[in-house]
Amino acid sequence: MQRHLQGYVYLTLAMMTVGSTVVASRVIASGMPPFTATALRFAVAFPFFLLLMRLTGKRLPSLPSRDWIILLVQAGAGSVGYTTLLISGLRLTTAADAGVIIGTLPVVAGALSILVLRERPHSSMVLAIALATAGVLFIAFSPDAGEGSLLGNMLVFGAVICESLFILLNKKLSTKIPALTQSAVMTGLGFIVAMVAALVTEGVPGEFPAGAMSAVIYYALVPTVAGFVLWYAGAERVSGIEASLFTAVAPVSALLMAFVLLGEPLHFRQIAGVACVLAAVLGLGLFRRREMKAE
DSSP states (O other): OHHHHHHHHHHHHHHHHHHHHHHHHHHTTSSOOOOHHHHHHHHHHHHHHHHHHHHHHOOOHHHHHHHHHHHHHHHIIIIIHHHHHHHHHHSSSHHHHHHHHTTHHHHHHHHHHHHHHOOOHHHHHHHHHHHHHHHHHHHTTOOOOOOOHHHHHHHHHHHHHHHHHHHHHHOOOOSEEEEHHHHHHHHHHHHHHHHHHHHHHHOOOOOOOOHHHHHHHIIIIIIIIIIIHHHHHHHSSSSSHHHHGGGGHHHHHHHHHHHHHOOOOOOHHHHHHHHHHHHHHHHHHHHHHHHHHHH
């Protein structure tokens, strides 16, 4: 039981760091271009992943060229696409709204599995998609949402789709890669992709505000590296279904951090939106848990 409780604590902390990326991205958005910020994030995180690989004795397995292509696309979509779209969206919308939208990731990934992989949907997935959609609609089409805010919300949802594509592409790899090794590869490839994009679209980096630079370093070390360690430390102590339930912590923590750290007001539409998203994620996880017990 104590091992399980430790797992719950680690998973909660991991998802709190995920929620904090919304606040960090909001700070970054105010003082740094998105591709440059993404490249700096990966440049800071990459040496730490290499150190973790060395300490744990992990090595990169021999991969066919097809898998390298998939990894490169994953890095472009899930690593660079997610971060740059999130930062870009947070220039236009609030961190609280973005936090609710980010919370739809498990449901969006499931929906894309149905559309792209032709997986047969369970009634629980259909209900979860409907609830998550309702949650996003509360945010995106509220009466006080201006044109810029709507565009910002769409960019944040684009980030969610990018991360969902990362999850789907992972199923296409022909070689099983350890999670730590894959994270290191994603960070290294993500740095290359983001740096090239930054040089082409944003030019040579100049000086940036201390707050934005501090937020990038925080994003690299806490959600990216420490969040990874916490998540897998927790996941090895509980079942996969139990771990998936803790993804619901992310939107709640993002909402609360936006209120406490950024001073953003909480509106009924945000509370209603996050309630719908929580119901979708928790309901889907509990249904899958019941299915596993029945087998």
